Amino acid sequence: MRKLEPARISPAAPSLWHVGIAYLAMLALGVALFLAIRHLGQRLEGQRLAGPDAAQAVTVAPPAGGHQVDTAFHVLATLAAVIALGYVLGRAFRWIGQPPVIGEVVAGILLGPSVLGAMSPAAAEWLIPSAALDPGGQVPAALTVIARLGIVLYMFLVGLELHLARLRQQAQAAVAISHASILLPFLLGAALALGIYPTMAPAGVAFTSFASFMGIAMAITAFPVLARILTDSGLEKTDLGQIALSCAAADDVTAWCLLALVMGSAQAQFDAALLAVLGAVGFVLFMIFFVRPAAARLSRRFETGDEPGWIFPGILVAVLAAALTTELIGVHAMFGSFLLGAVLPAGSRLAALLHRRLHDVATVLLLPAFFALTGLRTQIHLLSDAGAWGLTAVIIVVATVGKVGGTAAAARWTGFAWRPAVALGVLMNTRGLMEIVVLNIGLELEIISPQLFTMMVLMALATTLATSPTLGWVTSGPNRSFPRDPN
Numbered sequence: 364m365r366k367l368e369p370a371r372i373s374p375a376a377p378s379l380w381h382v383g384i385a386y387l388a389m390l391a392l393g394v395a396l397f398l399a400i401r402h403l404g405q406r407l408e409g410q411r412l413a414g415p416d417a418a419q420a421v422t423v424a425p426p427a428g429g430h431q432v433d434t435a436f437h438v439l440a441t442l443a444a445v446i447a448l449g450y451v452l453g454r455a456f457r458w459i460g461q462p463p464v465i466g467e468v469v470a471g472i473l474l475g476p477s478v479l480g481a482m483s484p485a486a487a488e489w490l491i492p493s494a495a496l497d498p499g500g501q502v503p504a505a506l507t508v509i510a511r512l513g514i515v516l517y518m519f520l521v522g523l524e525l526h527l528a529r530l531r532q533q534a535q536a537a538v539a540i541s542h543a544s545i546l547l548p549f550l551l552g553a554a555l556a557l558g559i560y561p562t563m564a565p566a567g568v569a570f571t572s573f574a575s576f577m578g579i580a581m582a583i584t585a586f587p588v589l590a591r592i593l594t595d596s597g598l599e600k601t602d603l604g605q606i607a608l609s610c611a612a613a614d615d616v617t618a619w620c621l622l623a624l625v626m627g628s629a630q631a632q633f634d635a636a637l638l639a640v641l642g643a644v645g646f647v648l649f650m651i652f653f654v655r656p657a658a659a660r661l662s663r664r665f666e667t668g669d670e671p672g673w674i675f676p677g678i679l680v681a682v683l684a685a686a687l688t689t690e691l692i693g694v695h696a697m698f699g700s701f702l703l704g705a706v707l708p709a710g711s712r713l714a715a716l717l718h719r720r721l722h723d724v725a726t727v728l729l730l731p732a733f734f735a736l737t738g739l740r741t742q743i744h745l746l747s748d749a750g751a752w753g754l755t756a757v758i759i760v761v762a763t764v765g766k767v768g769g770t771a772a773a774a775r776w777t778g779f780a781w782r783p784a785v786a787l788g789v790l791m792n793t794r795g796l797m798e799i800v801v802l803n804i805g806l807e808l809e810i811i812s813p814q815l816f817t818m819m820v821l822m823a824l825a826t827t828l829a830t831s832p833t834l835g836w837v838t839s840g841p842n843r844s845f846p847r848d849p850n
Contacts, residue, residue, distance in 0.1 A: 385776060386539050393546040397578075400553045404570035407560050438505045438732075441490055445470050445731040445738070460831050462588045464796050465824060467731065471738030472820075481744065491739065510736040511696065513729030514800060515686045516721055518697040521587055521797075522704020523714050525612045537606060541613035543773030544791045545582040545621075548765025552581030555761055559754065563815045575625045576810045580802060580819055581762045584614040585795030585827065592793060592830055596838070603783050607790045610770070614791070619701060620647070622801060623694040626808065642692035647702065650685075655706035662708045670716070678717055695804055737799055737820065740806060745814040755818040759825050766792040766826075786837045793830045798823035 445467075452466030473479060480487040491506075556564075556574035564573045589611050598604040623643045665674065682700050689699035707714055746752055767788035774784035802819050805811040811819070 386542070389543060389546060393550060396550050397553055397574075400550070400557060400574060401571055404553075404557050404560060404574055407557070408570050434505050437489075437491055438509070441474070441506065441735050442509070442728075442731055444490065445474055445735045446727065448473065449731055449734060460835075461828060462591055462795060462831075464588055465827055467734050468737065468796070468799060468820075468824065471731075471734030471736070472741050472743075473738070474735060475738030475741055477738070477741055477743035477817075506732055506736055506739075509729060509732040513725060513731075513733050514697050515682065515700045516725035517730055517733075517796075518701040518800075519682050519704040520718060520721060520725060521615070522701045523707060523709060523718055524587065524590065525615065525705045525709060537609035537613050539777055540606070540770060540773040540787070541610040542617065544584070544610065544766060544770035544788070545614060545617055547769030547772075548581035548762060549578035551761050551765040552578035555581075555758070559815070563812055565809045565812050568810055572625060572810055575621075576805050579618055579622050579625060580798065580805065581765055582614075583618055583794050583798045583801055584611045584766075584791050585793050585797040586611040586615050588795030588797075588827060589790055589793045592790065592834070596831070596834060598838075603786060603790075606774075607787055610787070610791060615701075615797070616705070618801075619698055622804070623689075623698050625810075626694045626804065638693070643689070643694050643698075646688060646692060646699070650702050650706050654703070658707045662711045662713045665713045665716075666711065674713070675716070675720060697800070733800075733803075737803060740803070740813065741817050741820050742813055743817055743821075745817055751814065751818070755821055758818055759822045762794075762822050762826055763792055763829075782837060786834060789830060789833045789837060792826050794823045795827045798827075 449467035449470035452470050453463030454466070456466035456469075457463045474487075474490065476487065479490070553574040556570070556577040560570055560573055564570075586608075590608060593604045593607060598607075620643075624640055682703055685699035685703040686696035687699070689702075690696040707717075746755060767785070770788035770791045771781075771784040774787045775781060779787065799820065802811070802816055802823070806813070806816045
């Protein structure tokens with residue numbers, strides 16, 4: 364297999380000056396276009412229609428009469444079922460060359476109302492009886508708490524995997540490509556919101572919040588799933604793999620900051636939203652300028668000394684404190700845990716210890732509660748006509764064109780040849796679990812409706828499933844391979 368020459372990867376990289384000018388122009392144009400979309404969309408707020416999902420969504424109220432249900436029993440049964448089925452499906456998806464997380468998400472959907480509830484209502488009622496549901500008839504409160512704890516710990520692990528030093532080494536290309544890969548799908552998502560806002564947005568949601576959330580949901584890249592795909596493809600040590608990881612890291616940081624802003628504005632009035640935004644900015648600065656140096660000093664001491672008994676419980680307390688802080692500020696708890704993981708030195712002995720001790724607990728035991736939660740919220744029966752399925756297809760196409768096109772164009776501008784640029788776009792189109800996390804936040808905040816949530820979950824699954832086979836097609840054949848570097 365012939366190795367690509369360096370010029371094939373980066374034939375004519377422009378100067379830093381040209382990249383900087385183009386980057387600023389791209390941001391200015393993006394802001395101007397979003398403000399234009401926002402201006403058009405605000406005219407729709409007075410013309411809002413009740414979304415069709417409001418009439419179609421099936422909610423089951425707890426039965427009257429004071430009947431008590433052992434919620435803990437049924438939540439534990441649900442966890443056991445989704446862990447077992449998720450493991451089996453994860454192995455099956457891995458066998459066909461797909462990320463195991465897809466099988467785990469599918470397991471949650473299969474155990475929810477879309478499949479088990481439709482095929483055997485009695486089995487679904489036994490697993491999660493209606494009396495165990497919350498007053499809205501959605502999900503058990505206990506399952507929600509376990510799922511949130513799982514996401515907090517999972518996002519901390521995701522932060523641990525971010526190599527900020529690697530991002531700095533390739534900052535010129537990574538930041539430009541990453542932000543282009545966010546900007547184009549963001550604008551396309553906001554533009555799509557113009558057409559679906561009157562019928563798909565829940566009552567009372569401002570167009571700005573709805574359009575911003577749709578843009579962010581279109582722009583997400585799943586860093587952990589991307590890293591796994593690169594490893595399975597043997598690309599993690601190539602130039603393409605390194606720039607993909609750097610771009611995904613920048614994507615994650617930028618997207619979660621944008622999501623924090625949207626959450627702050629969606630949850631409160633303007634004054635409270637402004638305080639939430641300022642609080643989030645202050646929290647980020649505190650983590651960067653105070654916590655990060657302290658973590659670096661702790662890590663250096665940990666490298667040369669014995670493991671103190673307080674280190675693991677101390678870090679756990681810090682994770683929960685960071686999560687609690689951002690929750691009090693007005694943004695999601697997982698943002699705090701993610702940022703704490705990101706400021707800890709990646710690749711250090713301390714990071715390895717935390718990953719080793721937390722990984723199985725978070726991903727094998729607690730995270731399946733999140734898959735079960737997603738499955739209960741995904742109601743495929745809401746897509747009851749050709750129009751709904753057609754809109755789902757449009758969402759998948761818009762998400763793919765925006766992510767692949769924005770990434771490939773920016774990569775080409777920064778010096779990549781077309782094939783590596785397209786391969787990078789295909790990789791950045793991986794959404795995976797990160798997209799599911801974002802969508803659950805939007806549903807909890809009532810920014811999106813249950814019907815749109817289901818459409819977007821299917822989009823996340825479709826784009827992630829398409830990554831490995833499409834990448835294989837782009838990188839296979841004569842003169843198309845991206846071989847592993849010898850070192």
